[in-house]
Amino acid sequence: MAKGLRYKAVIMYDGTQFSGFQVQPDQRTVQGELERALAELAKGVKVRVHGAGRTDAGVHSRGQIIHFDFPFEIDPEGLMIGMNAKTTAEITISNLIRVDDSFHARYMAKGKKYSYRVHNNRFKDPFLRHYSYHHRYPMNKAKVEHALERLTGTHDFTSFASTHSDKEDKIRTIYKASVEVNEETGEWIFTFTGNGFLYNMIRIIIGTLLQVADGRREPEEITTIIAKKERESAGPTASPVGLCMEEVYYTLKDIPGFE
Amino acid sequence: MAKGLRYKAVIMYDGTQFSGFQVQPDQRTVQGELERALAELAKGVKVRVHGAGRTDAGVHSRGQIIHFDFPFEIDPEGLMIGMNAKTTAEITISNLIRVDDSFHARYMAKGKKYSYRVHNNRFKDPFLRHYSYHHRYPMNKAKVEHALERLTGTHDFTSFASTHSDKEDKIRTIYKASVEVNEETGEWIFTFTGNGFLYNMIRIIIGTLLQVADGRREPEEITTIIAKKERESAGPTASPVGLCMEEVYYTLKDIPGFE
Numbered sequence: 001m002a003k004g005l006r007y008k009a010v011i012m013y014d015g016t017q018f019s020g021f022q023v024q025p026d027q028r029t030v031q032g033e034l035e036r037a038l039a040e041l042a043k044g045v046k047v048r049v050h051g052a053g054r055t056d057a058g059v060h061s062r063g064q065i066i067h068f069d070f071p072f073e074i075d076p077e078g079l080m081i082g083m084n085a086k087t088t089a090e091i092t093i094s095n096l097i098r099v100d101d102s103f104h105a106r107y108m109a110k111g112k113k114y115s116y117r118v119h120n121n122r123f124k125d126p127f128l129r130h131y132s133y134h135h136r137y138p139m140n141k142a143k144v145e146h147a148l149e150r151l152t153g154t155h156d157f158t159s160f161a162s163t164h165s166d167k168e169d170k171i172r173t174i175y176k177a178s179v180e181v182n183e184e185t186g187e188w189i190f191t192f193t194g195n196g197f198l199y200n201m202i203r204i205i206i207g208t209l210l211q212v213a214d215g216r217r218e219p220e221e222i223t224t225i226i227a228k229k230e231r232e233s234a235g236p237t238a239s240p241v242g243l244c245m246e247e248v249y250y251t252l253k254d255i256p257g258f259e
Numbered sequence: 260m261a262k263g264l265r266y267k268a269v270i271m272y273d274g275t276q277f278s279g280f281q282v283q284p285d286q287r288t289v290q291g292e293l294e295r296a297l298a299e300l301a302k303g304v305k306v307r308v309h310g311a312g313r314t315d316a317g318v319h320s321r322g323q324i325i326h327f328d329f330p331f332e333i334d335p336e337g338l339m340i341g342m343n344a345k346t347t348a349e350i351t352i353s354n355l356i357r358v359d360d361s362f363h364a365r366y367m368a369k370g371k372k373y374s375y376r377v378h379n380n381r382f383k384d385p386f387l388r389h390y391s392y393h394h395r396y397p398m399n400k401a402k403v404e405h406a407l408e409r410l411t412g413t414h415d416f417t418s419f420a421s422t423h424s425d426k427e428d429k430i431r432t433i434y435k436a437s438v439e440v441n442e443e444t445g446e447w448i449f450t451f452t453g454n455g456f457l458y459n460m461i462r463i464i465i466g467t468l469l470q471v472a473d474g475r476r477e478p479e480e481i482t483t484i485i486a487k488k489e490r491e492s493a494g495p496t497a498s499p500v501g502l503c504m505e506e507v508y509y510t511l512k513d514i515p516g517f518e
Contacts (some may be wrong), residue, residue: 014385014386014388060386085381088383089383089385089388092380092384092385094381123343123351124348125271126271126273126348126350127319127390129273129348129349131386169501
């Protein structure tokens with residue numbers, strides 16, 4: 001592993017055909033694809049990619065941040081063009097800059113924004129099927145907004161974390177949780193900003209919000225669920241297809257909703 | 260082939276993984292998939308599907324119209340639900356009604372609307388790659404609109420037809436040709452309505468319009484190209500990925516731009 005100049009890049013990807021972001025033996029992953037491309041550009045020298053966060057199979061990104069050390073002197077512009085040329089069309093490097101050696105994509109992240117898309121139509125839309133979860137039952141926006149209010153703030157999110165979460169401390173802050181509804185297309189776009197999200201946290205939140213939306217639960221239950229601190233009290237883990245990492249923040253004041 | 264009650268349906272499909280609409284031996288096609296589903300629902304009786312138009316491999320639809328004769332008495336609502344259940348997620352039957360036996364999806368069509376999407380960004384967008392053609396060179400909207408005006412109306416479109424077109428009469432009317440540009444996302448959505456389109460006509464029009472858009476040709480050349488009546492005078496056939504059949508009209512006065 002060579003030590004070289006450090007670069008920071010913004011990575012968009014369609015996660016449909018990947019086994020998630022992180023390298024795994026014998027699996028096709030985003031990190032694996034990026035490292036393969038970088039090794040080619042680095043004449044065979046292995047380059048380790050560090051992402052701001054892991055995303056699961058099927059989860060997308062418009063704003064994943066990575067850093068890596070490239071072993072040779074290279075112009076960021078040329079490196080970005082080279083990486084786009086060497087990676088599959090499912091991945092786009094939309095920005096690439098030189099950064100100080102002290103920058104770390106994961107350790108220095110102060111917050112993230114995720115979106116989750118649902119299409120609330122009678123039938124699944126063939127054009128949205130990989131990017132938006134299909135929920136056919138009528139959804140009540142006022143109830144969902146009431147539930148989102150109860151989720152906002154600093155809470156112990158144990159009830160909304162996978163039991164496989166390896167984080168001891170389950171206290172996180174959601175700065176902003178909102179939903180925009182396009183009545184014409186039936187699309188609901190949920191957006192969450194926070195200082196960090198536990199494993200599967202947004203998918204479990206969505207699984208629970210859909211129960212609130214279609215009347216299987218009342219919005220007030222969110223407070224009870226949080227208080228219980230047990231995974232079984234919340235709803236199911238929603239499908240990965242609607243989830244997208246939108247942005248990573250390295251300064252607290254940049255996070256929408258942070259005061 | 261049983262004679263039964265006639266049904267008309269609206270079919271949406273993501274054409275990415277299909278070898279086009281029309282049945283072909285050993286190929287995965289939309290018509291083949293619909294006929295397979297209908298045969299299952301008809302207890303093994305073969306049901307022939309007639310589409311309003313053929314679409315090539317990679318071309319999409321939000322409004323393809325089909326008709327077919329179903330051998331048994333069946334409620335349209337139940338048939339629609341059954342077809343959606345039996346077909347792949349790439350296909351959605353969004354509407355289905357009983358029609359008179361005299362209805363024919365292709366012969367009675369009076370016009371069609373197609374869209375063609377282009378994203379004019381620096382890098383290909385991973386989320387648009389199957390639904391929008393990527394063109395990286397700066398595009399001039401005023402020039403494109405000038406060219407679209409010259410295409411509108413009744414012309415001999417020989418120059419804009421594939422040499423494999425089997426239609427003798429190459430005279431067609433474009434009632435309306437327009438483009439909408441989203442400056443924020445870089446998306447250009449072209450829309451064409453007409454009384455009929457020759458084989459590859461819209462893709463050749465787009466291949467030529469992109470040359471006008473980025474300055475390789477002047478908009479005035481459209482008139483010369485039409486007059487020449489030879490395929491070589493127009494631009495290349497643009498990729499199928501941006502093309503989508505949007506609507507089929509069975510009454511002239513329903514066609515946008517028809518007076």
